Amino acid sequence: MAAISREEVAHLARLSRLAVTQEELDTFAGQLDVILQAVAQVGEVAAADIPPTSHSVPLTNVLREDVVTPGLTPEEALSGAPDAEEQRFRVPRILDEDVAS
Amino acid sequence: MTDVTALTATQIAGLVATGGASAVEVTQAHLDRIAAVDGRINAFLHVDTEGALAAARDIDARRAAGEELGPLAGVPVAVKDVLTTKGVPTTVGSKILQGWRPPYDSTIVQRLRAAGTVMLGKTNMDEFAMGSSTEYSAYGPSRNPWDTDRIPGGSGGGSAAALAAYEAPLAIGSDTGGSIRQPGAVTGTVGAKPTYGGTSRYGLVAFSSSLDTPGPCARTVLDAALLHAAIGGHDPRDSTSIPAPVPDVVAAAQLGATGDLSGVRLGIVTEFGGEGAEPGVTAAFDEAVDTLTKLGAEIVEISCPHFRYALPAYYLIAPSECSSNLARFDGVRFGLRTGDDGNRSLEEVMSLTREAGFGPEVKRRIILGTYALSSGYYDAYYGQAQKVRTLITRDFTAAFERVDALISPTTPFVAFPLGARTSDPYQMYLADLFTIPSNLYGGPGISVPCGLSDGLPVGLQVMAPTLADDRMYRVAAALESAVGTFTPPAL
Numbered sequence: 001m002a003a004i005s006r007e008e009v010a011h012l013a014r015l016s017r018l019a020v021t022q023e024e025l026d027t028f029a030g031q032l033d034v035i036l037q038a039v040a041q042v043g044e045v046a047a048a049d050i051p052p053t054s055h056s057v058p059l060t061n062v063l064r065e066d067v068v069t070p071g072l073t074p075e076e077a078l079s080g081a082p083d084a085e086e087q088r089f090r091v092p093r094i095l096d097e098d099v100a101s
Numbered sequence: 102m103t104d105v106t107a108l109t110a111t112q113i114a115g116l117v118a119t120g121g122a123s124a125v126e127v128t129q130a131h132l133d134r135i136a137a138v139d140g141r142i143n144a145f146l147h148v149d150t151e152g153a154l155a156a157a158r159d160i161d162a163r164r165a166a167g168e169e170l171g172p173l174a175g176v177p178v179a180v181k182d183v184l185t186t187k188g189v190p191t192t193v194g195s196k197i198l199q200g201w202r203p204p205y206d207s208t209i210v211q212r213l214r215a216a217g218t219v220m221l222g223k224t225n226m227d228e229f230a231m232g233s234s235t236e237y238s239a240y241g242p243s244r245n246p247w248d249t250d251r252i253p254g255g256s257g258g259g260s261a262a263a264l265a266a267y268e269a270p271l272a273i274g275s276d277t278g279g280s281i282r283q284p285g286a287v288t289g290t291v292g293a294k295p296t297y298g299g300t301s302r303y304g305l306v307a308f309s310s311s312l313d314t315p316g317p318c319a320r321t322v323l324d325a326a327l328l329h330a331a332i333g334g335h336d337p338r339d340s341t342s343i344p345a346p347v348p349d350v351v352a353a354a355q356l357g358a359t360g361d362l363s364g365v366r367l368g369i370v371t372e373f374g375g376e377g378a379e380p381g382v383t384a385a386f387d388e389a390v391d392t393l394t395k396l397g398a399e400i401v402e403i404s405c406p407h408f409r410y411a412l413p414a415y416y417l418i419a420p421s422e423c424s425s426n427l428a429r430f431d432g433v434r435f436g437l438r439t440g441d442d443g444n445r446s447l448e449e450v451m452s453l454t455r456e457a458g459f460g461p462e463v464k465r466r467i468i469l470g471t472y473a474l475s476s477g478y479y480d481a482y483y484g485q486a487q488k489v490r491t492l493i494t495r496d497f498t499a500a501f502e503r504v505d506a507l508i509s510p511t512t513p514f515v516a517f518p519l520g521a522r523t524s525d526p527y528q529m530y531l532a533d534l535f536t537i538p539s540n541l542y543g544g545p546g547i548s549v550p551c552g553l554s555d556g557l558p559v560g561l562q563v564m565a566p567t568l569a570d571d572r573m574y575r576v577a578a579a580l581e582s583a584v585g586t587f588t589p590p591a592l
Contacts, residue, residue, distance in 0.1 A: 004472065012468045012475070016424065017431070019452035020464065028465060034527050035469060039413040042485045045492065052487030053494060055311045055341070056543025056567070057298040062340040076204035080435035089433050092447045 003036035004029065106134045110176045110270040110324040117164075117175035124157035124164075124175035128219050131177045135221065135268045138592050143243045144253075144263035146182050147190045148222040153177065156219045163217075173331055174217030179269035181260050182223040183230055184315065185304040186210050193306045194226040194238040194256075197458025198436045207304020208336045209273060209315050216331040221269055224259030228460045229427065230280055230308045232256050233532035236523050237462040244519075245288060247557055247589040251516040254284030254532075260318045261288040265589055271328050272318040277309050278415055279512070279536030281316050282548035286511035286560025289550045289587035291325045291577070292318045294536075296567050297543035298343035300329075301336035309422040310341075312415075312540045320586060322549060322578040326354035329570070345568060353571035357578025363397035365576065367563075368504035371404045373535055378513040381554025386510045389551035389561045392583045393508070393576070401504060405496035410489045411538040416530060417473045417486035418541070424470030427463065430455060465526060490541045497542045501566045506576055509535045511548040511560035535562060545570040549577035550587045558587050 006029040013020045013028075020028070074087045083090040105113060105127050116122045132150055139145055160175045185191050185203035187210075192198045206214070213220060227237040235243040235258035245253040246265040253262035260272035261284030274281035276294035285292025293316050300315045307313060317328035333347035369390070378386070394400055432438035432454035440453035459467070473482040500507060513534050522528040539546040544567045551561035561580060563573040 008472075009468060012471045013464075014452075015475075016467045016471045017428075017448065017452045017455050018459070018464055018467065019449075019456040021456075024461070024464070027461075028468060031465060031526050032469060032472075034525070035416065035465075035530075036472070038527055039416045039482070039486075041413045042410055042417065042489050043481060045407065045410055045485070045489050047485060047488035047492065050488040050491050052484060053490040053541075054487060056494070056541075057341050057343060059298075059341060059343075064337055072204050079204050080201050082432055082436070082438035083441070091433055092441050092443075092445060092450045094447045 002033050003040065004032050105130045106267045108270065109321050110173060110319060110327060111321070113176050113270055114173055124160040124219060125154060127175055128153050128157040128177055131221055131269060138266050139268060141244065141249055141592060142246060142262050142266045142268070143241055144224055144259045144266060144268055145179070145222045146192060146194070146225050146240055146259070149189050149220060152189060153219050153221050156214070160217050160219065171216045171331065173327055176218050176271060177221045177269050178213055178218045179221050179224050179260055179263045179272040180210060180213070181226055181257050181272070181274050183226060183275050183306050184209055184273065185306070186220070186223065190223065191306070192240070193230070194228040194240065195458065195460070195463070196239045196437060197430050201435050205304065208301035208338060209332050210304065212332045218271065218331070224257070224263055224272060226259055227256035228463050229306070229423070230256040230275055230277055231423070231462050231466055233279070233283055233529050234522065235259060236519065237460055239460055242519055245516045246592060247289065247516065251518055252287070254287040254516065256280040257284045257318065261285055261290050261292065264288065264290045264318060264320050266592060270320065271324060273315060273332070274318045275305060275313055275315045276540065277312045277314070277419060278540050279533035281318060282536045282546055282560070282562060283512045283532055285318060285548040287516040287558060289558030289589065290318060290320055291322055291547065291549050292316070293325050293329060293547040293573070294539065294545055295329060295333060295570055296343070296545045298341050299347060299545070299568070299570065300333050301339045301342050303336055303338040307426040309419040310426060311422060312419060322574060322581050323351070323354045323358065326350040326574050343568070348569065348571035350571050350574045353574040354578040357575035358582050360396055360579055360582040362393060362576065362579050365398045366504040367393060367398050367400050367576065368403035368500055368507045369400060370408060370507055370509055371402050372406065372408045373509045377534060378510045382510045382514060382559050385552035385554050385559035386561060389580060389584065390508070393580060396579050396583060403500045403504060403507065405500055407489060407492040407496050408538050411493055411541055412530065412534055414486040414489040414493070415537045415541060417482050418490065420466040420470035421473045421483050422470070424467045424474065427467055430458065462526065493538055494542045497538070497544060497566070506572050507564040509562050511535060511562040515554050515557040515559060539564050543567050545573055547573045547577045549580055551580060551584055553587065
């Protein structure tokens with residue numbers, strides 16, 4: 001049985017904001033199925049009582065000194081933006097309604 | 102003057118320090134070499150000719166003024182395109198960042214400048230460091246100087262190929278699952294993954310933040326150690342940076358070069374035997390083990406029962422972190438924006454931008470990570486993988502109670518032909534079978550050339566305990582002193 005269906009891949013692509021093509025869906029569904037069957041081996045390990053490791057370095061609450069240091073200028077911060085206006089990142093419309101004229 | 106591109110970084114630094122060559126002459130020689138051979142190798146995505154010569158002139162002026170300069174002053178270095186370089190293009194091998202010129206330098210690049218090295222340019226890589234061959238670069242694969250129809254490893258294949266092709270004596274890589282060590286192995290060069298947190302991730306474009314580790318690449322162990330010392334150490338701008346000094350890796354490499362490993366206990370991982378490596382790799386490794394024994398090392402076999410689950414755990418943890426990290430590529434703050442025709446919504450533009458900007462392997466991993474983190478699957482996949490990570494760490498801890506370091510082949514197979522593994526992604530993943538455990542544990546690992554199989558290089562990996570990076574340099578340098586370095590046929 002397949003671990004993941006074409007429909008599930010399409011759903012995950014939508015969640016991931018990837019406008020994948022029909023051809024990609026066909027390819028990815030098969031490939032991801034192979035990968036998922038392989039990685040599912042982690043389920044063989046008896047680990048109910050084992051704490052998870054998210055990170056190999058046991059550092060917590062790492063804070064810097066609370067002093068002001070120079071940062072990027074607005075021009076530098078916007079230098080790579082696809083679109084900018086009035087020292088801000090300009091984006092396509094966010095709300096799904098007509099812009100008031 | 103001798104051909105400076107044939108020299109080690111140590112030799113070049115000595116030559117520059119004693120006035121045998123200027124930094125400008127050394128830099129120009131490497132730029133000329135790049136111009137002559139890189140059309141066939143494609144190691145570089147961007148050559149910063151002007152910047153390199155300006156940096157070299159600066160070094161020469163400072164030396165003329167009597168300034169005391171560091172041990173690598175005037176030595177050229179190639180930098181993997183995963184690290185930000187102020188004003189110099191940084192693409193991560195992806196179309197989504199094509200043309201981006203970062204407004205700041207990564208810590209590693211700042212330290213390279215402070216050490217007086219001369220950055221030649223940015224090297225090719227699998228897109229977002231996801232791959233083992235550079236075939237997932239959006240800018241075409243790099244080629245292995247040993248055989249240009251074969252892969253140079255990945256993701257840092259550009260850095261390794263630049264070293265093997267004598268385009269640079271030093272290079273920087275980054276290692277999330279083997280991306281420094283595996284390219285080192287298949288190109289006959291040296292690549293070291295430092296202890297996680299021992300080198301700064303500030304300005305390293307994130308793939309899997311709990312695993313990503315920048316590190317040194319070179320043609321000799323001592324050169325790698327010198328580069329490691331120059332870039333390593335605590336960085337307050339990386340919250341996972343370890344506030345401890347870097348072990349004296351240079352002294353360890355020098356000690357190892359005496360060829361004496363008396364009193365050193367090395368473990369061979371039982372679970373890496375059997376399946377895994379192809380016969381030529383196993384033969385070269387076995388011969389290297391004999392050599393290490395002759396050098397005085399004691400070899401014992403060690404069982405690490407959970408290592409067989411390292412690859413599956415990695416391909417849940419790394420994609421999960423990647424699916425989160427790569428959300429920042431949304432067509433708003435930097436890089437590509439596609440489909441913004443004035444009618445489409447932000448969400449539509451984002452989806453079209455990411456579809457156009459990311460290649461197939463990146464998309465696969467984002468989808469896989471989104472799956473592993475989704476409710477209903479989280480405990481069985483991501484959560485379980487994190488528990489396996491704990492068990493792998495315990496295997497390492499137990500092993501290092503009995504031995505000083507573990508050894509293995511770096512990679513199961515030598516450089517394979519271009520195109521051989523791209524249709525089945527999981528076959529590509531197997532390239533990192535032996536390197537991934539160290540990433541999950543966080544300890545350091547190094548690949549050093551140990552022999553040839555059918556004329557292609559084989560690497561031996563040394564894995565050491567967290568913060569004991571010096572141990573792996575000692576063992577690697579000792580092996581190098583016995584087997585020598587490996588030079589590919591003339592290009």
